[in-house]
Each structure stands twice: as C-alpha cells, then as structure tokens.
Amino acid sequence: MAATEIILAGFGGQGVLFAGKILAYCGLLDNKELSWLPSYGPEMRGGTANCSVCISDEPIGSPLVTTPDILIAMNQPSFDKFINDVKPGGKVFYDSTLIESDCSRTDIEIFAIPSTKLADENELKGGSNIVLLGKVIKETGIFTLDTMKKCIEKVVPPTKAQLIANNFKAIEIGMNN
Amino acid sequence: MERNLMKGNEALAEAAIRAGCKCFFGYPITPQTELAAYMAKRMNKAGGVFLQAESEIAAINMVLGAASTGVRAMTSSSSPGISLKSEGISYIAGSDLPAVIINVQRGGPGLGGIQPSQADYWQATKALGHGDFHLLVYAPASVQEMVDMVVKAFDKADEYRMPAMILADGLLGQMMEPVSFPEISANPTDKSSWAADGHKGKREHHIVNSLYLKPDELEKSVADRFARYDAIKASETDAELYLTEDCDILLCAFGATARVVKSAVNEARAQGIKAGLFRPKTLWPFPEKELNEAAKSAKKLLSVEMSMGQMIDDIKLAINCSKPVEFYGRTGGVIPNPAEILAEIKKVGGAE
Numbered sequence: 001m002a003a004t005e006i007i008l009a010g011f012g013g014q015g016v017l018f019a020g021k022i023l024a025y026c027g028l029l030d031n032k033e034l035s036w037l038p039s040y041g042p043e044m045r046g047g048t049a050n051c052s053v054c055i056s057d058e059p060i061g062s063p064l065v066t067t068p069d070i071l072i073a074m075n076q077p078s079f080d081k082f083i084n085d086v087k088p089g090g091k092v093f094y095d096s097t098l099i100e101s102d103c104s105r106t107d108i109e110i111f112a113i114p115s116t117k118l119a120d121e122n123e124l125k126g127g128s129n130i131v132l133l134g135k136v137i138k139e140t141g142i143f144t145l146d147t148m149k150k151c152i153e154k155v156v157p158p159t160k161a162q163l164i165a166n167n168f169k170a171i172e173i174g175m176n177n
Numbered sequence: 178m179e180r181n182l183m184k185g186n187e188a189l190a191e192a193a194i195r196a197g198c199k200c201f202f203g204y205p206i207t208p209q210t211e212l213a214a215y216m217a218k219r220m221n222k223a224g225g226v227f228l229q230a231e232s233e234i235a236a237i238n239m240v241l242g243a244a245s246t247g248v249r250a251m252t253s254s255s256s257p258g259i260s261l262k263s264e265g266i267s268y269i270a271g272s273d274l275p276a277v278i279i280n281v282q283r284g285g286p287g288l289g290g291i292q293p294s295q296a297d298y299w300q301a302t303k304a305l306g307h308g309d310f311h312l313l314v315y316a317p318a319s320v321q322e323m324v325d326m327v328v329k330a331f332d333k334a335d336e337y338r339m340p341a342m343i344l345a346d347g348l349l350g351q352m353m354e355p356v357s358f359p360e361i362s363a364n365p366t367d368k369s370s371w372a373a374d375g376h377k378g379k380r381e382h383h384i385v386n387s388l389y390l391k392p393d394e395l396e397k398s399v400a401d402r403f404a405r406y407d408a409i410k411a412s413e414t415d416a417e418l419y420l421t422e423d424c425d426i427l428l429c430a431f432g433a434t435a436r437v438v439k440s441a442v443n444e445a446r447a448q449g450i451k452a453g454l455f456r457p458k459t460l461w462p463f464p465e466k467e468l469n470e471a472a473k474s475a476k477k478l479l480s481v482e483m484s485m486g487q488m489i490d491d492i493k494l495a496i497n498c499s500k501p502v503e504f505y506g507r508t509g510g511v512i513p514n515p516a517e518i519l520a521e522i523k524k525v526g527g528a529e
Contacts, residue, residue: 021182021353024182024353025182028180028182028355031180033355034182034354034355035352035353035354036182036352036353036354037348037351037352037353038351040207040208040291040347040351041207041291041292060354060436061436061437061439061440061443061515062436062437062440062512062514062515063348063352063354063436064348064437064512064514066514
C-alpha cells in the first residue's frame, strides 16, 4: 500500500484531533507506519483545527499533509480551505448539516453525510466525528470495522468506558448512511 | 517490542524518566509544553522531582544545583526560553557538570512564532552562552530517535561531564508516531570523585565552581576541557548516509527537515536523478568524516534547512570548500514540502 495521506479539519471542539488519533491508532493496531500531526496555535480557539495523518507500509517522510488522498471536513471554512488540495482520485467526506458544497470538481469523489444531524437524532451528541469515520472506513476500506472497534476500546479512557458503546453505534450509523 | 503511539514531547519525557532522570525543572512554552506536563504527571510517581520554576533562568540554575549533587537532571524549553537559559548553561559547562537540555525549536528571532524552526543551529553548536565551551548536540528526526537520543545524551553527558542538548523542533515535538522503549538500564556513572553530595565528615569538601581568578589556572581548566572535546570529536560523531554511494547531488539536512528531504530524494531517484542524503545525527561534534565519505561522488551539495542557512557553514568547513555547496531554506515556521525541494534539486543539480 502506498502512503494514504489524510487531513481532518473542523472547529476546535468537534473532535477532529480525536478522530485523527483514532485513525492513527488503527494504523498502529494494523502494524502500519504512521504519523499524526496536529495544527497547533491560536487558530485552534474558535477558528479551524486540523490534523494530518499518514498511514503507510513505508517509513513516513514529511508528516505534514499538503495534498490529501482523504479529506474529512467538519465545517465550512475547512471544506473551502482544503477542497482544492485533494489529490485527483481522492475522496472527500463532509458534514452536510454544517457545510454547503459548491465544489465543481469531477476528479474526486465527494460524500455528503449529515453527520451532526444523524448523531443528534440518535442521542449521540458530539458523535458527528465518529459517524464520519464510519463512512470513511466503508467507502475507502482503509481499516476494517473490527480494527476500528478495537481501537476505540483502546483510546477511550477507562473512566469514560460507558462511551464505547455510543462510539460503536456512531460508526455503524456512518457505515449505513 | 510493544509499539506505543506518543507525541515527541511526551516520548522525550518518558525516555528521560526511564534513563534515570531524577530532577526536572521547567517553565512552560509552546511548542514544548507537553514535555513538562508529562513530567508533572509522571515524575513524582517515578520517585523524582518535578518543579515548575518561576522562570527559565531559575530552572536552569536548579539543574546546575541538582547536577552538582550527581543526580541526573534535565530542563526543556523552546527557542526564546533557551536564550534565557544560556547563562546557566555556560556555568554548567564551566563547572564540568552533566545535564540534559531540550530545545523544541520555534521560529525566531525575538518572540518569533510558535511553528517549527531550525534557526537555533548556530546557537546550539557555536555559542550557547559566553566563554570557550561546547555542548553535545543531538538532532533526532523521529519520535523513536528522540527516545534513543535522550538516553544517549544522559550517558554521554555523564561520561564526559558536560551538558548535552537535544535539538528538536515543533514538528517533532507535536507529532505522534509509533515508538518503543528499549530495555533501558540507567547507566550509573561513578560520580563519587566530584559530586557535592555530602561528605559526612569522612572526606574533603567537593567544590563545584566555574570561577578561576588567576588567568593561568582558568587557561588550564579550559585547555583540559578542550582536550576532552578532541576525544569527543574523534569518537562521538554520528550520521545517516542514504543513497550516497553513487550520488551526483548530495542533500544535507537534519531533524524534521531531513524527513521531507528524504521524500524528495526518493522522488528524484524515481525520475532518474542521482540524489543522496547526508543527515547528521550529532551536530556537535559535526560528522566531518561521514560527510566527506557521503560526498565522495557528489558534484554538488545542497543544504536544506528551516532557517536562512546555518549548518551550511559547517558543511563548507568539513569539505574544505572543495565542492560547491548550495542552499535552500524556509524560515519563520514554514515547513518546506518535498515538491519544492525536488524543484530545487533540479534547479541546482542541472538535471533539466
């Protein structure tokens, strides 16, 4: 497998860094080479937060992703900022509750998921990021459902163990929408 | 060996604890803060001391005090904070004390910015404080190397009784990568001949001091130290040579930049350009022998740095200006990407 380069972006607080961490942990569990690099700095307060994740069979060169294979966008500024950087043939996943796409690119695949709405309807407040990840693994096959479930069990701290079931549910909602 | 996923800053801290660091003194600054935060959480449980000092200057002088007693001590900061520590580092060197100092570099000068930079190369390798002295300077390029080099830095600092620095940057500090912790046997060095750890009335006082008012005595103490530096230059250099055997153009880069350069070198090779990479792992002592070996077949060298060009001086000196050395850099917190480095390879390599 060649390197898969991913950008996750949204508002600070939507869980984009956490969602990126889950992808990174999935890579760890699958014995891949990987890197996770957050944006850090004042832009995280209220503006956009983003992180770069690289998954590969080879050692990772630059961990900073500039032309992603996969873009996961959770707010309008992030979508607008990164949509033209996506590699031809790449895949874009966005929360259509919060984002209106006027993208006319035909060389990429775009998946619109009302992830905030789906999460809220299913009493999974704040689970929009995980709903999107469910859709990502279904459409890209980058990781199996099994790997992602194992990873959730690993990254959710023991004091919040009751949230594991909710995260599983969010993944399944993402996979089925 | 179990693979963990950790931020570079956290891995530096965990490695230091495993290497037997008993005292950490710090002061928060982006992009190094996770290191101090990790120490705050773990150090007490590990039987050591974590103390957030009132300033960087206080922190480095606490390191001086702790190191005087013979325990393994460390501080960490980022560029502006390291400048504040420079007086204390000179005192540590002048007192022949082992200590580890971590610089997770950000853009400068002044308050600069908080994004990654390598513009403290000159400071680290030439003038981290006043007077005739050096530090051992290690330049990791991955989270795993951050772990390995912290352990080595403690060992070598003890062995040569001198401060050692890990020169990282904000990119390495903030990123997460798989990392494993080797079985680390904290290498206890016998410090009983100099450590000021209480004589209990059974031996002479040990005095830790960097003040010599008589010029001939000071000259002798500096000359003794420089004799040690000569031994270090002969035996402690380390570098990675990548695809250098037959290279026409040799790229030179350290730390995070070397990762980006490696991607560019691979792409250049795929396009039929014979590019290679020389990556120093020790910046002081600079791996002169290794560079000359790497540059054997090269017609040109290209130094790539996140600065306006600092390591390039050492490269020219090491090869005695025998070949053209070009420079490409980004500064102020801008991280170069492989495509722009590849374009530079084509431009200076004359491959068009």
